[in-house]
Amino acid sequence: MATIGEFGLIERVTRGRVQPPATLLGPGDDAAVVAQPDGRVVACVDVLVEGVHFRLDWSAPRDVGRKAVAANLADVAAMGAVPTGLLVGLAAPRDTPVATLEGLAEGMWAEAGVVGVGLVGGDVAASPTLVVSVTALGALEGRDPVTRGGARPGDVVAVCGRLGWAAAGLAVLTRGFRSPGALVDAHRAPTPPYAAGPTAALAGATAMIDVSDGLLADLGHVASESGVRLALRRDAFVVPERLAEVAPALGVDPLDWMLTGGEDHALAATFPPGTALPEGFVALGEVEEGEGVLVDGEPYAGSAGWEHFA
Amino acid sequence: MATIGEFGLIERVTRGRVQPPATLLGPGDDAAVVAQPDGRVVACVDVLVEGVHFRLDWSAPRDVGRKAVAANLADVAAMGAVPTGLLVGLAAPRDTPVATLEGLAEGMWAEAGVVGVGLVGGDVAASPTLVVSVTALGALEGRDPVTRGGARPGDVVAVCGRLGWAAAGLAVLTRGFRSPGALVDAHRAPTPPYAAGPTAALAGATAMIDVSDGLLADLGHVASESGVRLALRRDAFVVPERLAEVAPALGVDPLDWMLTGGEDHALAATFPPGTALPEGFVALGEVEEGEGVLVDGEPYAGSAGWEHFA
Numbered sequence: 042m043a044t045i046g047e048f049g050l051i052e053r054v055t056r057g058r059v060q061p062p063a064t065l066l067g068p069g070d071d072a073a074v075v076a077q078p079d080g081r082v083v084a085c086v087d088v089l090v091e092g093v094h095f096r097l098d099w100s101a102p103r104d105v106g107r108k109a110v111a112a113n114l115a116d117v118a119a120m121g122a123v124p125t126g127l128l129v130g131l132a133a134p135r136d137t138p139v140a141t142l143e144g145l146a147e148g149m150w151a152e153a154g155v156v157g158v159g160l161v162g163g164d165v166a167a168s169p170t171l172v173v174s175v176t177a178l179g180a181l182e183g184r185d186p187v188t189r190g191g192a193r194p195g196d197v198v199a200v201c202g203r204l205g206w207a208a209a210g211l212a213v214l215t216r217g218f219r220s221p222g223a224l225v226d227a228h229r230a231p232t233p234p235y236a237a238g239p240t241a242a243l244a245g246a247t248a249m250i251d252v253s254d255g256l257l258a259d260l261g262h263v264a265s266e267s268g269v270r271l272a273l274r275r276d277a278f279v280v281p282e283r284l285a286e287v288a289p290a291l292g293v294d295p296l297d298w299m300l301t302g303g304e305d306h307a308l309a310a311t312f313p314p315g316t317a318l319p320e321g322f323v324a325l326g327e328v329e330e331g332e333g334v335l336v337d338g339e340p341y342a343g344s345a346g347w348e349h350f351a
Numbered sequence: 352m353a354t355i356g357e358f359g360l361i362e363r364v365t366r367g368r369v370q371p372p373a374t375l376l377g378p379g380d381d382a383a384v385v386a387q388p389d390g391r392v393v394a395c396v397d398v399l400v401e402g403v404h405f406r407l408d409w410s411a412p413r414d415v416g417r418k419a420v421a422a423n424l425a426d427v428a429a430m431g432a433v434p435t436g437l438l439v440g441l442a443a444p445r446d447t448p449v450a451t452l453e454g455l456a457e458g459m460w461a462e463a464g465v466v467g468v469g470l471v472g473g474d475v476a477a478s479p480t481l482v483v484s485v486t487a488l489g490a491l492e493g494r495d496p497v498t499r500g501g502a503r504p505g506d507v508v509a510v511c512g513r514l515g516w517a518a519a520g521l522a523v524l525t526r527g528f529r530s531p532g533a534l535v536d537a538h539r540a541p542t543p544p545y546a547a548g549p550t551a552a553l554a555g556a557t558a559m560i561d562v563s564d565g566l567l568a569d570l571g572h573v574a575s576e577s578g579v580r581l582a583l584r585r586d587a588f589v590v591p592e593r594l595a596e597v598a599p600a601l602g603v604d605p606l607d608w609m610l611t612g613g614e615d616h617a618l619a620a621t622f623p624p625g626t627a628l629p630e631g632f633v634a635l636g637e638v639e640e641g642e643g644v645l646v647d648g649e650p651y652a653g654s655a656g657w658e659h660f661a
Binding site for chain 2: 065066069070071072073074075076077078079080081082083084085086087088089090092093094116117119120122126128129130131132161162163164165166167168169170172174176177178179181186188189190249250251266
């Protein structure tokens with residue numbers, strides 16, 4: 042990286058990229074300008090650190106780029122918004138191969154392309170540690186944001202997207218295996234159901250959250266912010282065949298992955314009773330008076346998600 | 352930091368903070384929502400790395416927080432925009448004292464308060480290296496963004512804000528001194544002329560840039576993006592007394608600091624001929640046909656700014 046310099050690097054990762062119409066002014070100036078037609082911007086940031094959130098011997102740079110962008114786009118979706126642009130803050134060792142940085146950028150553009158947004162700006166700095174900080178911008182299209190605080194007793198709790206796949210993939214890699222590929226790939230880069238966020242908002246979702254730390258941990262935020270209890274039913278969880286196949290070999294209950302594994306970036310939402318759930322959402326329980334998250338009436342015995350500093 | 356956890360940390364640095372009206376939804380959800388009344392958002396990101404951009408033995412955490420935010424707010428100003436919100440991506444070692452993180456946050460809030468914006472969101476991750484990534488959002492209030500590409504032959508080149516102070520402060524610290532305090536403070540945290548950005552835009556500025564890498568280096572971007580030459584006059588530079596006093600002791604020509612020192616975050620702009628320059632702007636030269644940046648008709652012999660990976 043030292044050989045091509047900061048400006049050379051930015052030139053390499055932005056050259057020839059096509060910006061969508063929402064990008065009114067793209068990379069290369071002091072700041073970017075992005076259209077936000079309804080007069081509001083949704084904004085969030087996620088930080089990924091080499092050795093903490095990814096390992097370049099387990100994931101290709103392209104996967105890391107995809108994952109960094111996906112985590113952020115999922116946050117935008119969880120507000121019921123559509124993404125409008127991305128900014129990247131990159132701190133990287135001076136001896137980072139240019140190919141690694143190009144791979145990161147390639148993955149970021151690939152994931153951005155899934156939702157049709159551009160990388161509109163960024164910054165690059167030398168650092169002993171590789172740190173990728175992505176900011177996502179989004180638009181609510183005139184709707185109210187769907188927060189974590191709107192769940193009401195009687196609402197249905199539902200999830201759209203994968204649960205436990207990334208955790209299973211990480212477990213596989215941790216034991217030194219490289220297959221099943223579908224699980225390892227799920228750890229390397231998630232495939233969040235971005236479109237389900239705005240769809241859920243339109244269907245009247247009362248609360249929504251991106252499942253990044255584990256379903257129970259993240260639903261716990263909905264419970265506390267909404268001042269309610271979320272009561273899940275164990276038999277509502279259909280264990281995917283892939284998880285059921287590999288779990289016994291690793292001595293794990295696959296439901297543990299589904300309830301406590303993060304990083305698949307499913308969307309968990311609550312809907313008023315009687316709502317026809319949008320395509321892809323599966324009902325897992327109900328909202329009740331009370332607090333916390335229960336499974337079949339009891340706190341779940343597994344580890345409830347994880348905190349980065351715990 | 353490990354003792355209070357990610358959520359405890361976020362609670363500590365946001366508790367009791369007052370968000371301005373533009374913050375429609377502040378920290379604590381998947382994403383923030385910020386008002387952008389004219390239907391556009393200005394957005395930029397800056398990354399600061401411990402040991403590269405700051406040293407905690409030379410700068411207090413509060414100064415680092417101020418500096419990280421100031422660099423970004425200056426970028427917003429350089430587009431002719433006013434800031435509307437800030438997001439912070441923080442990567443920090445697990446053994447970082449909570450007081451250090453609180454100091455960082457205190458400085459960020461202090462600098463945000465200078466322009467009346469809030470820290471609307473963020474993310475915290477464990478990392479071997481302390482990295483602070485700040486995203487700033489801004490509003491153009493119906494104006495066109497002032498880019499680097501609009502300078503035209505005949506325009507006046509002018510600067511508002513300090514030149515060379517941070518470089519002089521860094522030189523002082525590098526030689527092992529801690530005074531003069533005004534210069535050392537200028538290195539620790541800049542005082543950019545934020546309001547001058549929108550004012551310059553209203554006065555008809557044709558191009559504008561935040562001076563972060565050094566005046567000659569940054570004007571070089573204006574020259575290349577605009578396809579013009581910027582001709583500066585050496586006698587237009589008034590060397591501040593503080594710089595003149597300390598330069599001989601360090602064997603430095605103070606003009607070198609003013610022309611090549613970065614991180615004061617002055618605003619450099621070009622204005623149509625005959626423009627009454629807004630308060631605080633000092634004319635330093637003219638725009639001509641050609642390319643590059645000249646001082647008294649010649650390339651300046653000093654080092655033209657610096658690249659982080661050079």
